[in-house]
Amino acid sequence: MKARVTVTLxxxxxxxxxxxxxxxxxxxxxxxxxAVRQGKVFDLELGDADRSQAxxxxxTMCEKLLANTVIENYTIExxx
Amino acid sequence: MKAAVxxxxxxxxxxxxxxxxxxxxxxxPAVVWHKDAExxxxxxxxxxxxxxxxxxxxxxxxxxxxxxxxxxxxxxAHGVKVMGVCNGFxxxxxxxxxxxxxxxxxxxxxxxxxxKLQIENASTPFTxxxxxxxxIRCPVAHHDGNYFADAETLARVEGQGxxxxxxxxxxxxNGSINDIAGVFNEKKNVLGLMPHPENLIEAAxxxxxxxxxxxxxxxxx
Numbered sequence: 001m002k003a004r005v006t007v008t009l010x011x012x013x014x015x016x017x018x019x020x021x022x023x024x025x026x027x028x029x030x031x032x033x034x035a036v037r038q039g040k041v042f043d044l045e046l047g048d049a050d051r052s053q054a055x056x057x058x059x060t061m062c063e064k065l066l067a068n069t070v071i072e073n074y075t076i077e078x079x080x
Numbered sequence: 081m082k083a084a085v086x087x088x089x090x091x092x093x094x095x096x097x098x099x100x101x102x103x104x105x106x107x108x109p110a111v112v113w114h115k116d117a118e119x120x121x122x123x124x125x126x127x128x129x130x131x132x133x134x135x136x137x138x139x140x141x142x143x144x145x146x147x148x149x150x151x152x153x154x155x156x157a158h159g160v161k162v163m164g165v166c167n168g169f170x171x172x173x174x175x176x177x178x179x180x181x182x183x184x185x186x187x188x189x190x191x192x193x194x195x196k197l198q199i200e201n202a203s204t205p206f207t208x209x210x211x212x213x214x215x216i217r218c219p220v221a222h223h224d225g226n227y228f229a230d231a232e233t234l235a236r237v238e239g240q241g242x243x244x245x246x247x248x249x250x251x252x253x254n255g256s257i258n259d260i261a262g263v264f265n266e267k268k269n270v271l272g273l274m275p276h277p278e279n280l281i282e283a284a285x286x287x288x289x290x291x292x293x294x295x296x297x298x299x300x301x
Contacts (some may be wrong), residue, residue: 013228014255016186065145068138068174070181071228 001046003058004077007067008039042066054078081298083109083124086152088143091130091167093276100278101126104291105298114148122160124297125152129166129221129276139182139224140170149175161205161297162270166222169262169272178263178272179237180229185222186255192221195251197261197275200243204268207244209296215248216289218275225274227256227263237263244271 009015015037022036044061048054058076067074083101087094094111101109110120119125133142143149149171156162156177164172170182185191194217202212210216229237234257237243244262252259254274262273277290 014183014186014226016184016188016255020188065137065141068141068181070230070233071183 001048001051001054002079003042003044003046003054004079005042005044005058005062005066005074006039006077007042007062007072007074009037010071010073013071051078081105081124082107082120082122083126083298084112084119084122085109085126085128086112086114086119086148087128088114088130088132088146088171090132090134091128093129093166093278096276096278097126097128097165100281100290100294101298104281104294112148114143114146116148119148119151119155124161124163125155127152127162127164127168127171128278129168132167132171135224138174140167140172140174143167143171144174153177156265156270159267159269163206163297164270164272165276165278166225166274169274170224172270172272177270178265179233179242180227180260180263182224182274183226183228184224185226185253190221190223191225191253192219193253194219195253195261195275196248197245198248200246201241201264201268203241204244204264204271206264206268206271206293206297209292209294217280217287218277218290219279220253220275222254222274225254225256227254227260227274229257234258240266242266242268245273245275 018036018038025033046054062074112119172178197218199210199214242264247259247261277293280287280290
């Protein structure tokens with residue numbers, strides 16, 4: 001079983017890296033781009049056989065390590 | 081007062097911190113490697129600056145989850161004083177021992193310069209060497225010192241005297257919210273700060289404004 005965790009900054013948290021990327025895209029001629037927010041993706045290989053158990057485990061991993069929930073949100077996708 | 085300095089792989093300010101504690105306290109601190117089973121019985125635990133675990137994942141995140149932090153959390157709960165400087169502050173915040181989080185500098189640049197700090201709460205063991213409202217010089221050197229807390233946490237930190245130091249005279253180098261440079265936990269026995277007082281303690285450093293933090297803390301002259 002595999003999991004993909006996507007971690008993004010909460011709205012309202014300043015993202016200077018996203019802003020720099022937006023500026024760079026603009027300088028390349030992509031004028032239509034609005035706000036850019038940078039995040040992280042983690043692909044995990046899991047030993048769990050049970051889907052709901054896997055999701056529960058990954059949720060705990062996010063709360064304990066993968067995300068800092070003061071400033072970040074996370075989403076979890078489980079695939080076989 | 082007995083002190084210990086805890087060292088994680090990737091820290092590089094440990095020797096400066098050991099020198100400051102030794103010179104001002106008159107006694108060399110115990111140096112504890114993060115894998116050591118025990119921290120000796122001390123009154124003060126210091127986590128110095130650097131780049132623990134290469135700043136992987138988030139600054140301080142990996143070190144904050146290491147087993148030695150459980151010991152530090154336990155000691156702090158029993159009133160032992162804990163101070164984290166620079167990466168040490170980042171580690172304490174990731175471990176939840178002080179409120180808030182340190183984000184990438186708003187300028188996206190590493191800053192290495194001198195700033196001014198206002199003493200916001202002089203009635204703690206860490207700051208009693210200074211006068212309330214006093215402004216001191218202090219060096220900073222970091223890439224991720226942009227302090228942030230949500231509105232509710234920030235109101236609590238401000239309302240309970242948990243702001244230790246604020247960047248003064250427009251010298252905020254990193255975009256920190258409310259110009260916050262250092263914060264206490266609620267009990268005021270844990271302090272995290274981005275600036276490096278250990279690097280301004282004697283004439284050879286070009287000043288000694290950082291000295292009173294250690295002398296007040298260590299009850300030394």
